[in-house]
Structure formats: structure tokens, C-alpha cells
Amino acid sequence: MKPLVLDKLQWPTLLDLLAGYTQTTAGKDHCLELKPNLSRDDIELGWNQIVPLKNLIRTGYVPPIGDIPVLTSTFRGASLGQTLDGESLREVYGLLQTVKSVQRFTTDFAEKCSTLVKFDRTIYPLPHLATAIETAISPEGEILDSASPELLSIRRKKLSLRKTIETEIKGLLSDHEVENYLQDKFFTVRSERYVVPIRLDGRGRVKGSIQDTSDSGQTLYIEPEAIKPHNEHLLELELNEKLEILRIFRELSAQVAADLDTLKANYEALVELDILSAKARLAANLDCCAVTIHDQPCLKLKGARHPLVTTPNGGKAIGNHIELNSENHILIVSGPNAGGKTIVLKTVGILHLMAKAGLLIPVEEESEIFLPEEIYLEMGDSQNIEANLSTFSGHVLGLKPILEQAGPRDLVLLDELAVGTEPQTGSAIGQAVLECVADRKALGVVTTHFDNLKGLAMSDPRFRNGSMEFSVETLKPTYKLVLDIPGQSHGLEVAEQMGLPAHVIARAKDLRGESSTEMDRIIEDMLAAKEQAKQERAKFEQLRMETESQKFRWEQDREALLKAKEKASEKIRNVYQNQIDKLKIEFRDQADQFKKLVKKLPSGDQLTELKDEARDSRRSAENKLSALESNLQKLGDEYKLKQDIPGEPVAIDQLKVGSKVYVVSFEREATVTKVQKSPPAVEVSVGLLKIKPALQELRLIKNSKDTKPAKKRSTSANKTQKIGFIVPSPTNSIDLRGQDVERALEKTWAFIDKAVLRGETQLILIHGHGTDVLKRSIRTALTKDSPYNLDFRPGEKEEGGDGVTVVQLIL
Structure with missing residues (x-):
């Protein structure tokens, strides 16, 4: 990617923003050098690591890495066998402490964040090395007394010897013979030896050797003869201390070298985690996500926002929908100045750079992109004073490589195409350039005010219009991109809003006149059509919601009816079963009594009579039991629908519009009105009602006679005698007189539905005599529907005669 394109798309600014989320120097340096050149596999692998970490960070947890210094030179020195100083060793200790903290973090959150699993297994805090450094080196990098017993012993001896020297030298300074020649009444150290300052005229008065003189030559620094052995011993101790410290540094350095591979792996893992964490924190703050990457050039950006643009109150930029494909592969964006056209163009560019660099992008999850091999960017302000080029000349020079090199896998961004020259010529050049780019099949976004470029999308399917919305009420842009409608510049409105004098605005309106351009009229017609379509969609959506709501209520009622039906049948089965159980007990009791009688009675006619009587009782009980079992079996058969379901099980491939099916849950024949192969779904029509039953509820009917409707319900012709006398009440009767047929049937079914829910089984429908139309319609519906x-x-005479219909529900 050319550096100039990266600069114009503000790539360095985005990297600064990303680097601000890092915690380590190495991580920051890496982020500042990030290049948009990754392969699709590397991008998707990185996204799979960033997304879980982003979700964790959104809950308030960030890996506690901290500011780890760059340890490259320290590791290099250890690998070469060099002796590390105290500061370097403390940096190694700091690394191990961070590893310890991060390992606790990864262990705690590895189940919630899969990204951390790898790091939990990779890093190791080397507690033995950390303890050794902590014991020997202070936070300031100095050797501690606890570094070794030998060092502690040497330092204690030094301290004791210094006290001895200072005591003796203080006694010397109090000597009257020496006191008269002292320059100052103090002692000091010169050449690592304790000395006293003597005036030049006191030379020879104090026994000892001269170690130094003052700059003026008037003061001699003399090592007294009496403390010379102590000074010699002190120098020996200091030498031993230095040797011991050197030994300790070498020993610790050797330990670092021994664990160098683990230390390097720790360091690299923490830097990698820091970089991933920075990418995740950026994504969390910008609401970024992973998207689908296509091999073929296309893009569908939903809710696309520029990562560096904020609203006046500091909020995120307006999200826009931008879509291009192999057919409509150039978007022409028009609209008012300062309305957001350039932001839309730059958004497309920088989002593709982010994706190619492995960053999540600020769009909605349903978005799709491709990975352009090259991004070409040319802006209409390409003035180059150093090269003695005007704005237009620089612009044309920038267009040249695009027209020569751009291909099907490239992204072309042209801002204010062909401006800077006479409008008629500029618009002609602009159209020729766009047609050339379209011929080269590159995906592109172009911003313009030229009407002829807006008109391209109306005549050439390779182009697509887009306009930046402008509020005529507030005279301000909304920064929303509206696809498939060209934009109006609203130049006078913008000029007025920006504070151009009122008399100038008035004069401009006079010069322009009241008539609109042809393009303005076209745009107004398109906007009006769009508004009408929007209203129609709103009406349709309202109707759809009402239909869905009605369907939901109907499904609930149907479910309740099925449950009530099952409950009623279960109740009847229980009644029969209880009677059977009682008869079985009674039968067993009679059998036992019979056996006892047989044993007690002698043979003869009396015994024969008793046997006959017992046999009759037994046969009577058996008949009762058999009758009840038969009734129970009939009831069971009636509700075991699958044994008598008409038709055959059906697969989705066997169905087509118009196929006849049997809906098991409805016990009704239906007609298929819609078939969807994947995922399998079927819509059927049961009378005027359309439903979407599960495929397993359908049976394919090859011959409608197979449905055997006569088995489903009885008619009044052959079952009348089974319906007993009914006393009308408010809950078991409904008055339908005076209703038209359609309304009366609607009320009838609603009344029967509620009766089933209440468990009512005997109902009275009051329809009167009249012309018999209502009576016949109700009885026909009861028979067929x-x-x-x-x-x-x-009805019987006492019930209302033929002016009522008595219904017996068989639940």
C-alpha cells in the first residue's frame, strides 16, 4: 500500500490510537509499525483471538501486563555470557513478577476467554530465579547484604573497622600538638584512605604520609601513621567486597542464561498478549466486530463508522450502509458540502486497511468485505506547489496510474472527481474517468456534485447512486447515506447556514430563479416515491404484525382446545377404568364365595341350583366387565389417531403447491399453498385459514376419498337417540336468531370452542324457524365443517322443537 494513500486515509493516526492502548514499549513499537498486508487466513486467525478477549474486556477485565522494558539487549548479553548489572537483573525480576500476575489472570479467566488458554500454557514465572534476584538485588539495582553470607560478613567487618578508624582519628584531632596545625577540625577520605587536613606550615608536625593537596596548595591531606594499618585492612576488605559482588552478579547472570529460552518465551508471550489486548480494547471502545471475508470483490458494510470521527458531543460517528458487488461496483456519492461525502469515502478505505492489518472493524456483524490487492485514492485537492502543479493538474496526474493500473481486485476512491476546472469540461472528464474505471471492473467510491455523474447510475447498471441526507427543517446535514437516490447540493442553504450575508443569498436566489434543474426534479420525484414506499412498508409491517398476533392467539386457543380434549378423554377413560376395577373386585369376590359354597354344600339338586345361580351371577359380572372394557377400547381407538390416519407419511420433495394433505392435529384435509425446500417448511390452507404445520403432522392424500370423513363425526340421522334431554342454561345455550349466516356460524364455532374448554358436552343452538336458511346452514356446517x-x-318439544339444534360433543 502506497505511503501517500495511508497518510490520506489517516492510517498513522489510527495506529497512534491503537498504540495508546498498549502497556509495553515493545507492544507500542509493534502497533506503530502495523502494516495492512495480512493474508485472509492470518486475519481470521487473529480475529478469532481478538473477539473473545474483546468480550472479556467489555466486562471490565484487562490483562495486568504493565510497562515491561525492552529486554532485547539484556537477553543478548546473557546469551553471550556477559555479566549483567543490577538494573538489568531487576528488569528480569520485573518480567517474572508480571508473568506471575498474568498467569493468575489467565488461570482465572481461561474458561471465559479461549484466547487466554494458549498464554496460560506458554508462560512460566521461574520462581527460583525470581527469588534469587529479589534476595540479592534491591529495587534500585544495588547488591543487598542478603545476597550471600560472605558479603554480609565482609560488610560487617568494614563497618566495625570504620568505627575504629573514626574513633582513633577523632582522638588525633583533639591532640593539642596537632590541633594548632589543622586547616579544619574534621577528617575526610582521599584515595580511599582516611586523612586529616593540615596547613602547609604544619608539615612534619604530624607523622604520616601525604595522600593529596588542596587546589591552592595550602592544605595537605595526611594519612596519620597510627591509622595506616587500619586503612590498609579496609582497602583489603573493600577489594574482597567487590570480588564477592562480581561473583554474585556472575552467578545470577549464569542463572538468567540458563533460563534464557523460558525468559524469551515469557517476554514474547507478554508482548503478544499486550498487542492482542490493545486490539481488543480498541475494538471494544469502537464497537468493532469480525465480518465475513469474500474471495470475490464485493462489500456490504452495515452501520459502517469511521474510527476517528466523533459527533460534536464526543459520541461515535453516524453508521451508514454501503453495498457494492460485481454488478453495481461503483458508488457515486453526492449531496451538500460538509455533508459527509468524503467521510463515507474514507470510511470505506480505512475499514479495509483495518481488516488487512488484522483489526476488527466498526460495523455490524452481518457485514461483508473483500481484501483489495491495492487501494487507489485520489482527492480533488492534489495541489503540488513544489512541482509547480495546480490543483487540477495535480489531480489529473493522480488519476493517470489509476486508469492504467487499477484492476478487478482493487479498490478505487475518488474524492471530488475532476474539480478545479471549468464545470462542463470537468463533468465530461469525470464521466470518462468513471467509465474507464468501470471497464477495468474495479470496485470504487466517488464523490461529486456533477449532475451527469449522478445520471450514470440511472442508465448504466455498473453504477449506483448514494446521497448524503440533508434536513430541510434544520438546514443541516444528517450525515446519513441514502442508497439509490442521487443527492442535491443545497448550496444556497449551506451558504446561508455558514453565515454568508443575507443580501448575497437573496441575490443568488434571484440569479438562479425559481425553476429547478431537471436533476433536482428527478431527485424530488425519487424522494417522494421513496417516502410513499416507506409508508406502504409501514402499513404492510403493521398488517404483518397484526396477522402474526392473531395467528399466535389462534395457536394458543388451538393448543388449549387440544389439551381440553385430551383432558376430557382422559377423564372418561378414568371413569371407565374405575368401573372396570370395581367390577373385577366384585367378580373376584363372587368367585371366592362360589368356591366356598361348592366346598360346603353336598351333592344333589340343591347344589345344582346353587351352581346355576352362581354361574348366572358370574356370567352377569363378566358381561358387565366385558361391556366396560369394550367401551374403553372404543374410546382408546378413537383417540389413537395414528392407527386410522388417512394418507401416507410425506417428504418435502413429494409436496408441491396444490397437493392434497391430511393435517393430523386438525383431523382435516388441506391444500398445500407454499413449499420451502431449505429449511423444510410448508403452508397449507384449511378452508379460509392458512397455517404452517410441522412436516410430520402431514399425510399425503393420493385420493381424497381416503380421508373417510364419515368416521370422524356422526350425523343426526343415526345417533339422535343417544342425546338425552337437555335443560337450557346461560352456559350451555346461545341465541343466534336475527344473525346473518356468516356471523351466526362465527358465533357458533366460538361458542363450541369455549364449551370444550369448560368441559361442556351438551349444547343448545337457538336459531328459530324463519325461512329455514339459518337452521340448514348451521346443521350443514355441523355435519361437514x-x-x-x-x-x-x-330439539324436543320441551326444548324448543325444530327451532333449536341440540349438540352432543364426544370428547
């Missing part, structure tokens, strides 16, 4: 098993008959 009822979803329930039921019988019905005309």
Missing part, C-alpha cells in the same frame, strides 16, 4: 367429534338432533 366441525373440527370436533359431535352428534346433533332437532
Whole structure:
């Protein structure tokens, strides 16, 4: 990617923002040098690591890495066998302490964040080395007394000897013979020896050797003869101390060298984690996410935001939808000045740079991108004073390589194309340039005010219009991109908003006149059509929501009815079963009594009579038991629908619009109205009702006669005698008189549905006589359209005669 393109797309500024989230110097240096040149595999691998870490960071947890210094030179010195100083050793100790903290963090959060698993297994805090350095080296890099017993012994001897020397030399300074020749009444150290300052005229008065003189030559620094042996011993101790310190440094350096591979792995792991953490923190703060990467040139950016643009109150930039593909591969963005056209163009550019560098991008998750091999950027302000080029000349020079080199896998960004010259010529050049770019099949985004470029999208499918929205109420841009509608410049409105004098604005309006350009009229018509379409969509959405709500309520009612039906049948089964159990007990009791009688009675006619009587009792009990078991079996058969379901199980490939099916849960025949192969889904019509049952609820009917509707319900012709007399009440009767047929049937089914839910089984429908139309319609519907098993008959005289229909629900 050319450095000039990176600069114009503000890539260095984004890297500064990213580097600000790092904690280590090495991590910061890496982020500042990040290049947008990764392969698709490397990008997706990086995203898979960043996303879990981003989610963890959003909960408030950040890896505690801290500021680890660059240890490259320290590691190099240890590998060459050099002796490390105290500061370098303390840096190694700091690294190990960070490793210890990070390891606790990775252990605690590895289950929540898969990215941390690798680091939890990679780093090791080397506690033996950390303890050795901590014991020997102070935070300031100095050797501690605890570094070794020998060092502690030497330093204690030095301290004791110094006290002895100072005591003796203080006694010397108090001597009257010496006191008269002292320059100052103090002692000092010269050439690592304790000395006293004597005036030049006191030379020879104090026994000892001269170690130094003052700059003026008037003061002699003499080592007294009496403390010379002590000074010699002190020098010997100091030499031994230095040798011991050197030994300790060498020993610690050797330990560092021995663990160098682990230390390097720790350091590299922490820097890598720091870089990943910075990328994740950037993504969390900008609401970035991973997207789908396509091999073929296309992009669908949903809610795309420029990462460096904020709103006036500090919020995130406005998100826009930008979509291009192999057919519509050049977006022409128009609209008012300062309306956001250039921001949209730069957003497309910098988001692709972020993706190619392995960063998550600020869009919605449903977005899609491709990885351009090259990004070409040319802006209409390409003035070059040093090269003696005007704005237009510099612009044309920038267009030349694009027209010669851009290809199908490149992204072309042209801002204010062909400005800087006479408008008619500029617009002609602009159109020719865009047609050339389109011929080269590159994806592109261009901003313009030229009407002829806006018109390209209306005549050439390779182009697509987009406009920056402008609020005529506030006279301010909204920064929202509207696809497929060209934009108006709103030049006068913007000039007025920016404070151009009112009389100048008025004169401009007079000069322009009241008539709009043809393009303005086209745009206004398109906006009006869009608004109308928006309103129609709103109406459709409202209707869809109401339909869904009604369907949901219907499903709930249907579920309740099915449950009530099952509950009623279970209740009946329980009643029968209880009676059977009682009869079985009674039968067993009678059998036992019979056996006892047989044993007690003698043979003869009396015994024969008793045997006959017992046999009759037994046969009576058996008949009762058999009758009840038969009734229970019939009831069970009635509800075991699968044994008698018409048709055959069906696969999705066997269905087509118009196929006849049987819906098991409805016990009704239906017609297929819609078939979806993947995922499998079917819509069927049951009368006027359309439903979407599960595929396993359907049976394919090759012949509609197979549905056997007569088995489902009885008619009044053959079951009337089973319906007993009913006393009307408010809960078991409904008055339908005076209703039209459609309304009366609607109320009838609603009344029966509620009765089923209450467990009512005997109902009265009051329809009157009239012309018999309502009566016939109700009874026909009960015969042909009822979803329930039921019988019905005309009312008895006491019930209302033929003016009512008595219904018996068989639950």
C-alpha cells in the first residue's frame, strides 16, 4: 500500500490510537509499525483471538501486563555470557513478577476467554530465579547484604573497622600538638584512605604520609601513621567486597542464561498478549466486530463508522450502509458540502486497511468485505506547489496510474472527481474517468456534485447512486447515506447556514430563479416515491404484525382446545377404568364365595341350583366387565389417531403447491399453498385459514376419498337417540336468531370452542324457524365443517322443537 494513500486515509493516526492502548514499549513499537498486508487466513486467525478477549474486556477485565522494558539487549548479553548489572537483573525480576500476575489472570479467566488458554500454557514465572534476584538485588539495582553470607560478613567487618578508624582519628584531632596545625577540625577520605587536613606550615608536625593537596596548595591531606594499618585492612576488605559482588552478579547472570529460552518465551508471550489486548480494547471502545471475508470483490458494510470521527458531543460517528458487488461496483456519492461525502469515502478505505492489518472493524456483524490487492485514492485537492502543479493538474496526474493500473481486485476512491476546472469540461472528464474505471471492473467510491455523474447510475447498471441526507427543517446535514437516490447540493442553504450575508443569498436566489434543474426534479420525484414506499412498508409491517398476533392467539386457543380434549378423554377413560376395577373386585369376590359354597354344600339338586345361580351371577359380572372394557377400547381407538390416519407419511420433495394433505392435529384435509425446500417448511390452507404445520403432522392424500370423513363425526340421522334431554342454561345455550349466516356460524364455532374448554358436552343452538336458511346452514356446517367429534338432533318439544339444534360433543 502506497505511503501517500495511508497518510490520506489517516492510517498513522489510527495506529497512534491503537498504540495508546498498549502497556509495553515493545507492544507500542509493534502497533506503530502495523502494516495492512495480512493474508485472509492470518486475519481470521487473529480475529478469532481478538473477539473473545474483546468480550472479556467489555466486562471490565484487562490483562495486568504493565510497562515491561525492552529486554532485547539484556537477553543478548546473557546469551553471550556477559555479566549483567543490577538494573538489568531487576528488569528480569520485573518480567517474572508480571508473568506471575498474568498467569493468575489467565488461570482465572481461561474458561471465559479461549484466547487466554494458549498464554496460560506458554508462560512460566521461574520462581527460583525470581527469588534469587529479589534476595540479592534491591529495587534500585544495588547488591543487598542478603545476597550471600560472605558479603554480609565482609560488610560487617568494614563497618566495625570504620568505627575504629573514626574513633582513633577523632582522638588525633583533639591532640593539642596537632590541633594548632589543622586547616579544619574534621577528617575526610582521599584515595580511599582516611586523612586529616593540615596547613602547609604544619608539615612534619604530624607523622604520616601525604595522600593529596588542596587546589591552592595550602592544605595537605595526611594519612596519620597510627591509622595506616587500619586503612590498609579496609582497602583489603573493600577489594574482597567487590570480588564477592562480581561473583554474585556472575552467578545470577549464569542463572538468567540458563533460563534464557523460558525468559524469551515469557517476554514474547507478554508482548503478544499486550498487542492482542490493545486490539481488543480498541475494538471494544469502537464497537468493532469480525465480518465475513469474500474471495470475490464485493462489500456490504452495515452501520459502517469511521474510527476517528466523533459527533460534536464526543459520541461515535453516524453508521451508514454501503453495498457494492460485481454488478453495481461503483458508488457515486453526492449531496451538500460538509455533508459527509468524503467521510463515507474514507470510511470505506480505512475499514479495509483495518481488516488487512488484522483489526476488527466498526460495523455490524452481518457485514461483508473483500481484501483489495491495492487501494487507489485520489482527492480533488492534489495541489503540488513544489512541482509547480495546480490543483487540477495535480489531480489529473493522480488519476493517470489509476486508469492504467487499477484492476478487478482493487479498490478505487475518488474524492471530488475532476474539480478545479471549468464545470462542463470537468463533468465530461469525470464521466470518462468513471467509465474507464468501470471497464477495468474495479470496485470504487466517488464523490461529486456533477449532475451527469449522478445520471450514470440511472442508465448504466455498473453504477449506483448514494446521497448524503440533508434536513430541510434544520438546514443541516444528517450525515446519513441514502442508497439509490442521487443527492442535491443545497448550496444556497449551506451558504446561508455558514453565515454568508443575507443580501448575497437573496441575490443568488434571484440569479438562479425559481425553476429547478431537471436533476433536482428527478431527485424530488425519487424522494417522494421513496417516502410513499416507506409508508406502504409501514402499513404492510403493521398488517404483518397484526396477522402474526392473531395467528399466535389462534395457536394458543388451538393448543388449549387440544389439551381440553385430551383432558376430557382422559377423564372418561378414568371413569371407565374405575368401573372396570370395581367390577373385577366384585367378580373376584363372587368367585371366592362360589368356591366356598361348592366346598360346603353336598351333592344333589340343591347344589345344582346353587351352581346355576352362581354361574348366572358370574356370567352377569363378566358381561358387565366385558361391556366396560369394550367401551374403553372404543374410546382408546378413537383417540389413537395414528392407527386410522388417512394418507401416507410425506417428504418435502413429494409436496408441491396444490397437493392434497391430511393435517393430523386438525383431523382435516388441506391444500398445500407454499413449499420451502431449505429449511423444510410448508403452508397449507384449511378452508379460509392458512397455517404452517410441522412436516410430520402431514399425510399425503393420493385420493381424497381416503380421508373417510364419515368416521370422524356422526350425523343426526343415526345417533339422535343417544342425546338425552337437555335443560337450557346461560352456559350451555346461545341465541343466534336475527344473525346473518356468516356471523351466526362465527358465533357458533366460538361458542363450541369455549364449551370444550369448560368441559361442556351438551349444547343448545337457538336459531328459530324463519325461512329455514339459518337452521340448514348451521346443521350443514355441523355435519361437514366441525373440527370436533359431535352428534346433533332437532330439539324436543320441551326444548324448543325444530327451532333449536341440540349438540352432543364426544370428547
